[in-house]
Amino acid sequence: MTSTAFLQYCLTGISIGGIYALIAIGYTMVYGILRLINFAHGDIFMMAAYFMIFAMVDFALPWYVSIILVLTATVVLGVVIEKVAYKPLRSAPRMSIMISAIGVSYLLQNLATYLFSALPKGYPTIAFLTKTIRIGTLSTSVVTFITPILTLAFVFILIQLINHTKMGMAMRAVSKDFETSQLMGIKINRVISFTFVIGCFLAAVGSILYFTPRPSVYPLAGSLPGLKCFIAAVFGGIGSIPGAVLGGFLIGLSETFIKAAGYSEFSDVFTFILLIVVLLFKPTGLFGEKITEKV
Amino acid sequence: MKKLFALAMATVMTLSLAACGGDTGNNGGGDAAGIAISGNTIKIGVFEPTTGENGGGGMQEVLGVRFANQVAPTVDINGTTYNIELVEVDNQSDKTAAVTAAQSLISSGVVAVLGSYGSGVSIAAGQTFADAGVPAMGCSCTNPQVTLGNDFYFRTCFLDPFQGTVMASYAMDQGYKTAALISQNGDDYSTGLAAFFRQAFEGMGGTIVADETYQTNESDFNAILTSVKAANPDCIFIPSSIATATLILPQAKANGITAQIIASDTWENETIISAAGDAAEGVALSTFFDENDEENPVAKEFVTGFKAYLNSNPNNLTLNGGSDGVAAVSALGYDAYMAVYEALKALDGTEGDLTSVSIRDALKGVSFNGVTGSISFDENGDALKNVAYIKQIKDGKFQFLKTQSAE
Known part of the structure; x- marks a missing residue:
């Protein structure tokens, strides 16, 4: 392997890893607050891609308007799902709400199949993102290059938000003790909605970054990335934001290097084996032990 | 906590299994005597993927077949005029779904089958057609395994x-x-x-x-x-x-x-x-084909007719990928239909019952000028072709x- 090829693999791996990290944050935050694994998250990511097609292809809006629309629509979708499918089950056993999440996941997939057909649709091109750039001997598209930078920027903002704002303090309180924080006057429904807003916002950003260089959207497009990001969240310690980010980057890199070694058929196998190994030997994940920091 | 993770893991496993799973077909008992033509209708199955990975190309092939059916909707055999009716199924570009789709065609009483786009699904369903004694005419399945060792599978395209x-x-x-x-x-x-x-x-x-x-x-x-x-x-x-x-x-x-x-x-x-x-x-x-090929009169006629057919209905244009360009697979779909049509015409004058097996026997002797060149079949059922575009x-x-x- 030449050094150019090696750097190229690193760039690819970090880029896909950044997208996984953005989606994994959505899993981990919802788990932190609600103790719910939101299986519909991958499908919200898929719906965000269809929103983009609507905005840019069907309504021919310029890309900057489309991006704002996509972010808004995805956030609204996430909050509506929470209000309709999860909120009424808040006092029900955890099993029920998880089954509800699986139901929402299938509902979104089949709704998309019904509305948009199972045929892959082309994702619109945002010209400046798909431009090819050269960095030394490396050749890549702008989007691949800026993905990890954007990811880290969003993670930084998110951590500031959680540690230094009133809402962040409320989120930390809720994640520690749901009922007590309610007694202390925290408006629990607002905190939960806000969590979904952040999760879906990041999923929408991830969706734009993911589908721009892989311009093919179909109703099941969110299911495998969704599962992988869930594994990234578990690997990093579900409930921990830095854990989810690290998990995302590690899965992205390992996947790319396994493909680079010529074993592309084993890249997904590896990811799922990783899940089993983590659950067997360190079920709390990399950063999962410090329960106090869970958000 | 641990229980919850175990549950989550079980769910992930189930989800990933569900992605791999699918229906397994029943092993329908084959009747080597084939299916007899009854009444005044000849049913021809269209076995194509209209969803899944190859949904787009499969649809173009179906368009070619539909157009051919419009051009030649009836056939006269022994003084009776038969209507040819197409029975379409979607094999979903999936080998497991393909077998189920093939069985549903057989149970609806088709006497010949056209398709499929994609070799994998054709190979998977080949045995079902052979067991039922129904000839299948592949359009663009190019892998040798499709027709090899299967007396009932033919094809109009060249091979891999x-x-x-x-x-x-x-x-x-x-x-x-x-x-x-x-x-x-x-x-x-x-x-x-x-x-x-x-x-x-x-x-x-x-x-x-x-x-x-x-x-x-x-x-x-x-x-x-x-x-x-x-x-x-x-x-x-x-x-x-x-x-x-x-x-x-x-x-x-x-x-x-x-x-x-x-x-x-x-x-x-x-x-x-x-x-x-x-x-x-x-x-x-x-x-397999080029719409600007000026040397073949059959092709010229097909291109004009097919473009008119596409433009007659906006839905057809959408299914064709948004333009009236003629895809090679549409031409092959047309040729596959015409090959079966020629075989049906050849049955005129034969004695005894008209069955799917007699159509198969007639196909072996078919020779005609198709859109994609002259078509006749070798001992494997493969079209004899020697040029690609x-x-x-x-x-x-x-x-x-x-x-x-x-x-």
């Missing part, structure tokens, strides 16, 4: 060994000495073509410098393309589905790959140009480059 060899000859003629291969793991069409290309290319003195494979529904080819780029080939042969092509072309461009990309018949689809844009420029591919994407259009025979 021929197509692989043609593309290898083309690469050699262009002066390429090294080639890279990218194929889909577990897909008979893709791996078959790659293997035949390798055999022919190496036989002519070329070198394969990289041989990469990817998984079904893969969307990220960056790692593979990096390896290919590092090997620095003169050309890259990518026999793949349309969906893969629309993903791999922009990524190849972003990775700065400048080697000539050559492909196979599947890529002849307008979607590739509209989805990949600039990145598709220069791609060369082999195909090479097209290149230039200025956002498929342009006819030359005809290429295998060396």
